Amino acid sequence: MHIIMITPAPEGSRAGNRATALRWQALLQDSGHRVEVKTDYRGEPCDLFIGLHAWRSHSAIKTFYQCWPFRPLIVALTGTDLYRYQHDDPEPTHESMELADALIGLHDKVGNDIPSGCRDRLVTLRQSAPVPPEKWSPGPPGNDFSACVIGHLRSEKDSLRAAKAALLLPADSRVRIVNAGKPHDERWSALVRQEQAENPRFSWLGELSGEETQNLMVASSLMVISSLMEGGANVVSEACRAGVPILASDIPGNRGLLGDDYKGYFPAGDEQALARLLRKAETDAEFLAALASQVTRLAPGFSPERERASLEQALNLAIGNCAKRRKAASPSTK
Template sequence: MRAPSVVIVSPALAAANNGNWQTARRWQKMLSSTHLVRIVRQWPDAQAMADDIMLALHARRSAPSIAAWAQSRGARGLAVVLTGTDLYRDIATDPQAQQSLALAGRLVVLQSLGVDALAPPLRSKARVIYQSTTSRREVPKTSRELHAVMVGHLRDVKSPDTLFEAAHILSGRADIRITHIGEASEAPWAEKARATEAACPAYRWAGALPHAEVRRAIQQAHVLVHTSALEGGAHVIMEAACSGTPVLASRVPGNVGMLGAGYGGYFEPRDAAGLAALLDRCRAGQAPDAPAPKLLEQLRAQCASRAPLFSPQAERLALARLLQELQESP
């Protein structure tokens, strides 16, 4: 008996190199040894008749494909994977996103608090699948300065303004350096990044980089900064946790669901002063005789305790359980 074939619907393909594409490509690789797996932007297409299971990323943007599957196959074999904009914006007001949730046989959230964002009648359909990454060894880092890196395309939902403002607050500090990685698809964001570079010598906008270079930058930094105002479950957080790099993150459900409620490195969303204060505390704790508590060491230990959640083995097992349920559920 052949294994069921899987189609992954992703609104973003390789050229975008964003979270949706990385999830789609990683799942294709994980499942390809046991299933025939393909990635499409829209379904149905010429090969649609051979598909047994659909994993649709993004309830709103993949809504036409989800509706087409449900019309021809019903809920069986259909899982909708919810992003941050789905969970914390679209499902409250967008009729297409709401319809996608109703049509799905299973709903997938990418961190533990995602289930709480769903209406109570939908929660029984929800499954948590933490995304995964490979582990990297922690590399030695200088104590002469603190190097922070932020990774994320420059758009409002990622709140790059918070980083710009924090860089201005710390502009007189030669011992705190900030590298900002990400593409600015809209000219105003690029202008703001360049203006911050001009005003703040310790801030550098690196633009978009290949994923391998991004991983290296995270591994080599003292701390990852993640300022998102809205988040579903960020790849960069798990990549930092699995590289021995602590995280400073906005206290939004998508980040708390990744790092845990008791994590010590949160600042309030869009609170640039709070972020700057945490960076200052991290730097103060680097000195051997520092009187301040060594925040970096505390955060590194907390991230290490979360890292097993983001292992490829854990994600592969969770995916296998999901496919089994999709096959068996009427």
């Protein structure tokens, strides 16, 4: 099929939506489809349309539906769709969901967080990551205990929470926080530079390439994902495939990937609880090994083959539901 995929993230961006769009483009093209990734849509014909982000891509989604009402439409739901915009600006967000023949959710608990009438059109897709050439292994006991924080610096990610938690640790702690990501705006740029100047346990590397990010992850003692909202962060997939232990905020987007029995959760925004977990991971080798074992067991669920199969499931669901709509709209014949 000829597929058009819309994403709000511009070409050249390392934002999650752009990375997702390019990965899906490659996976779908491997399956024989022709896929165009666009940031602007003006009614061009295609066999199937995928809109990443219900709220940000609402205009494009509505344009496609108005121009081609009986061609299949898929909407992929992001964290801000689920946990911000469907509450703060519900009309366009929910309209995008309602127009879709299939919805893609990126973690196992998305069905709990969307209108009940949309749940039968939901496909759960776990974003994939490659197995890195080198996998995580615990560092020598005498070295710094480094915790990486990877992702754009912005409020939704609560990006400096780990840095604040590290300051609560005792003087003999070896914990160091290493942050890699691009500031969302000038405010975040000022905040991260101030933190680096004032916090001896914190360093900021700026935005890294994919290979540099992977190298940072496997060289770290663990990864912290402190987000206040997540649609299903690809960095979790990457850590699991690399065997990197994770300390994660206790939110649906993390529980929906790591499972309810994961041992490394802390209450979102609670730096004291995070400090306690950092100290436990630093001083309790069995706890750190248990986290590593849990993420390693989860790793097969984040394979490209699984993600490609989920994409094809979404395509088939959208095509089937679109055909039902078309039949229901046709004049009945005897």
